[in-house]
Amino acid sequence: MTALTRREAVALGTAILTVAAGGSAGAQAPAEVKIMAPAAPGGGWDQTARVMQGVLTSERIVRSAQVTNVAGAGGTIGIAQFVNGARGDPAALMVSGFVMVGAILMNKAPVTLEAVTPIARLTGEWQALVVAQNSPIKSVQDLAAALKADVAKVSWGGGSAGGVDHITAAMFAGLAGADGSKVNYIAHSGGGEALAAILSGRVTVGVGGGSEFEQHVKGRRMRWIGLTAPQGTSGLAGPTLAEQGFKLELQNWRSIFAAPGISAAQRAGLAEVVEKMAKSKAWADQLAAKGWQDTYLAGDAFESFLKEEITRVSGVLRQLGLVSA
Amino acid sequence: METLGLLGGGLAIAVQPMNLLFALVGVVLGTAVGVLPGIGPAMTVALLLPITFKMDPAGSLIMFAGIYYGGMYGGSTTSILLNTPGESASIVTALEGNRMARAGRGGPALATAAIGSFVAGTIATALLTVFAPFLAEVAIAFGPEDYFALMLVALVTVSATFGSSRLRGLTSLSIGLALGLVGIDKLTGQARLAFGIPDLLDGLEVTTVAVAMFAVGEAMAVASQKGTAAQGHVEAIRGSLWMTKEDWKRSWKPWLRGTALGFPIGALPAGGAEVPTFLSYATEKKLSKHPEEFGHGAIEGVAGPEAANNASAAGTLVPLLTLGIPTSATAAIMLAGFQQYNLQPGPLLFVTSADVVWGLIASLFIANAMLIVLNLPLVGLWVRLLSIPRHWLYGGILVFAAVGVLAAKGSLVELTLVLVLGLLAFGMRRFDYPIAPVVVGMILGPMAETQLRRALQIAGGDPMVLVQSPISAGLIAVAVLALLGPLLWARLGWRMKSDED
Numbered sequence: 132m133t134a135l136t137r138r139e140a141v142a143l144g145t146a147i148l149t150v151a152a153g154g155s156a157g158a159q160a161p162a163e164v165k166i167m168a169p170a171a172p173g174g175g176w177d178q179t180a181r182v183m184q185g186v187l188t189s190e191r192i193v194r195s196a197q198v199t200n201v202a203g204a205g206g207t208i209g210i211a212q213f214v215n216g217a218r219g220d221p222a223a224l225m226v227s228g229f230v231m232v233g234a235i236l237m238n239k240a241p242v243t244l245e246a247v248t249p250i251a252r253l254t255g256e257w258q259a260l261v262v263a264q265n266s267p268i269k270s271v272q273d274l275a276a277a278l279k280a281d282v283a284k285v286s287w288g289g290g291s292a293g294g295v296d297h298i299t300a301a302m303f304a305g306l307a308g309a310d311g312s313k314v315n316y317i318a319h320s321g322g323g324e325a326l327a328a329i330l331s332g333r334v335t336v337g338v339g340g341g342s343e344f345e346q347h348v349k350g351r352r353m354r355w356i357g358l359t360a361p362q363g364t365s366g367l368a369g370p371t372l373a374e375q376g377f378k379l380e381l382q383n384w385r386s387i388f389a390a391p392g393i394s395a396a397q398r399a400g401l402a403e404v405v406e407k408m409a410k411s412k413a414w415a416d417q418l419a420a421k422g423w424q425d426t427y428l429a430g431d432a433f434e435s436f437l438k439e440e441i442t443r444v445s446g447v448l449r450q451l452g453l454v455s456a
Numbered sequence: 457m458e459t460l461g462l463l464g465g466g467l468a469i470a471v472q473p474m475n476l477l478f479a480l481v482g483v484v485l486g487t488a489v490g491v492l493p494g495i496g497p498a499m500t501v502a503l504l505l506p507i508t509f510k511m512d513p514a515g516s517l518i519m520f521a522g523i524y525y526g527g528m529y530g531g532s533t534t535s536i537l538l539n540t541p542g543e544s545a546s547i548v549t550a551l552e553g554n555r556m557a558r559a560g561r562g563g564p565a566l567a568t569a570a571i572g573s574f575v576a577g578t579i580a581t582a583l584l585t586v587f588a589p590f591l592a593e594v595a596i597a598f599g600p601e602d603y604f605a606l607m608l609v610a611l612v613t614v615s616a617t618f619g620s621s622r623l624r625g626l627t628s629l630s631i632g633l634a635l636g637l638v639g640i641d642k643l644t645g646q647a648r649l650a651f652g653i654p655d656l657l658d659g660l661e662v663t664t665v666a667v668a669m670f671a672v673g674e675a676m677a678v679a680s681q682k683g684t685a686a687q688g689h690v691e692a693i694r695g696s697l698w699m700t701k702e703d704w705k706r707s708w709k710p711w712l713r714g715t716a717l718g719f720p721i722g723a724l725p726a727g728g729a730e731v732p733t734f735l736s737y738a739t740e741k742k743l744s745k746h747p748e749e750f751g752h753g754a755i756e757g758v759a760g761p762e763a764a765n766n767a768s769a770a771g772t773l774v775p776l777l778t779l780g781i782p783t784s785a786t787a788a789i790m791l792a793g794f795q796q797y798n799l800q801p802g803p804l805l806f807v808t809s810a811d812v813v814w815g816l817i818a819s820l821f822i823a824n825a826m827l828i829v830l831n832l833p834l835v836g837l838w839v840r841l842l843s844i845p846r847h848w849l850y851g852g853i854l855v856f857a858a859v860g861v862l863a864a865k866g867s868l869v870e871l872t873l874v875l876v877l878g879l880l881a882f883g884m885r886r887f888d889y890p891i892a893p894v895v896v897g898m899i900l901g902p903m904a905e906t907q908l909r910r911a912l913q914i915a916g917g918d919p920m921v922l923v924q925s926p927i928s929a930g931l932i933a934v935a936v937l938a939l940l941g942p943l944l945w946a947r948l949g950w951r952m953k954s955d956e957d
Contacts, residue, residue: 284916
């Protein structure tokens with residue numbers, strides 16, 4: 132099934148116009164890439180794709196870059212379309228990330244990340260735990276004690292069920308010595324609703340991307356409990372969990388994949404393009420403006436990281452009963 | 457009076473020629489995308505974000521605000537004229553507005569929508585200026601049990617207002633509730649009624665269902681009545697193109713009541729724009745001196761919901777600007793826009809970037825004024841659409857609806873859905889089942905379900921949570937009264953007097 136997106140339609144129209152106007156007689160195709168964001172415009176994957184588009188062209192790494200959006204079902208619709216439509220295409224790229232790993236498992240998607248060609252991990256965001264300013268819970272020890280006393284009494288507010296926030300909650304509960312599968316997680320759609328529930332103290336503890344909470348912590352409306360980052364991570368509103376004796380490392384990463392069925396040389400070419408982009412100053416500037424951390428990881432290291440993440444996520448989702456064994 | 461001074465400073469920023477131009481571009485773009493079903497202001501702002509990166513922050517935020525307001529307004533034009541709601545918030549407008557348009561009163565319907573939007577937008581923006589910080593505190597205190605009670609009130613009052621028979625109305629409502637179940641359950645992440653079709657996992661799009669039920673179903677009904685021209689007859693213009701004195705008299709109160717419902721509910725983090733339009737419609741029907749006109753083109757049924765719709769758009773900015781909480785798709789993307797310029801919405805925004813905030817608020821006033829200047833002269837042109845011969849008109853509506861749905865999702869499943877649901881709507885029309893409760897159930901059902909389950913989950917399964925909060929207890933009492941009141945009164949032999957003030 133090939134659906135013509137608006138952007139494709141526009142591109143097609145432009146191409147027709149160029150040809151109609153006589154076109155340039157050059158036979159060489161411009162070095163171009165097509166980036167699919169398997170989500171609607173506006174979200175994290177879409178923004179990643181568009182920032183890539185901007186940096187790749189402004190730094191003249193490629194001559195042109197197009198972004199298409201295929202939204203739906205945590206990216207599983209996008210990946211299915213990518214695998215069918217872009218097979219063997221050396222110019223096709225797809226944005227993906229942590230959320231897609233879980234969505235593929237939960238939706239029992241027929242096409243998985245094994246069907247695409249890994250290129251690199253680009254960015255990541257550490258997960259933060261926070262409580263309302265007037266909460267009786269003052270520290271990570273208090274939270275752990277409350278979980279251990281009665282895991283069901285501690286309600287967690289965060290994003291969609293089975294997503295990165297839910298997994299963080301279950302893993303922390305396990306670390307605190309409680310039964311992670313019984314975690315009382317209240318899913319919210321969109322950041323706004325969850326923020327309201329956390330600020331008003333309706334949920335015991337909030338979980339989400341660190342940057343979402345930063346200004347509320349600075350504005351003394353939320354108390355910072357900890358971040359799922361390794362020791363010594365800098366530039367944050369508060370300490371990491373690891374620094375407080377809870378070794379939980381989890382990042383909501385975003386990565387880039389190529390189409391299936393491309394040659395080793397084509398894959399190396401794409402990896403080079405992505406590396407040039409990730410090492411450029413323009414990329415660093417954009418990441419700083421968006422509050423994303425550069426967690427670039429390529430090659431074999433990325434592939435083994437990916438395997439570990441899939442194992443870890445599917446383990447937690449099984450424990451939560453969201454994916455049947 | 458410090459506020460007024462700050463607003464004055466904001467106005468000075470907003471009337472700079474470049475910013476006026478941005479506001480105009482935003483308003484025109486917003487109206488255009490609001491007209492197309494499926495493409496909403498959220499998507500437009502998202503696509504424009506990368507382009508505006510190098511622009512001045514005030515200018516691009518002003519443009520975004522224009523798009524937002526314009527989109528809310530544009531959706532009503534197609535709702536009224538073509539029975540094809542462009543946005544989910546303008547679905548209610550189609551109910552009475554389209555009836556008016558077919559009776560040759562499209563002009564007054566469009567005018568009351570435009571002026572009502574202007575009045576509501578202006579009042580709501582003024583309220584935003586004065587009450588934003590205070591209101592934001594109240595709004596976040598609204599918990600899931602309170603939302604559930606609010607949805608209950610909406611469901612009970614609204615479903616009572618549709619259709620000739622209660623049973624038929626409830627049947628339609630149940631169809632809507634079932635359609636609302638399709639997709640991944642928000643609280644457990646499990647798929648429901650998706651039948652293994654990946655495209656259904658995200659649930660049905662409200663605009664897709666509304667377009668299918670209203671426009672496609674009707675086009676089929678018209679096509680099936682070939683030769684019997686009397687039914688579904690469309691008259692382009694009858695009487696005055698503008699609002700008569702009577703129209704004004706019947707419109708101004710609904711405008712104000714719509715604003716009073718739209719602004720506070722829009723300011724709630726999970727309030728949305730649809731609920732206040734439903735409540736406004738139900739209120740107007742209850743209070744109208746001409747309740748028999750409802751369902752046949754009552755101007756109050758256009759004036760109230762349109763005002764509520766625009767007031768809620770201003771309400772949405774309350775939690776966004778004061779707390780940094782985005783409560784609608786468009787607001788979420790505007791938040792991304794703020795962050796792009798390293799502006800962090802929240803309590804500090806009014807202190808650290810006062811010029812931008814007040815410039816934005818001032819430009820909302822200007823965007824509103826521009827919308828009315830832009831749209832009122834076009835009313836005469838728009839209603840000409842209806843003088844197109846019927847077979848062309850309905851053929852055109854079908855193409856328009858299909859293109860809109862395809863443009864938004866680009867999926868064949870979506871298009872198939874439009875046709876299947878259109879057939880369903882045709883069948884329901886044929887056997888005299890009302891259509892509107894389907895859409896109402898589909899919007900309110902999932903909201904009510906999610907909030908109820910959330911409330912119970914936080915309370916550890918204790919149903920008493922629903923009556924422990926004073927807001928929720930009060931709202932539930934209102935719902936029970938609205939449900940049982942009429943029955944009780946009837947039994948006791950009381951006659952409900954229409955309120956003669």
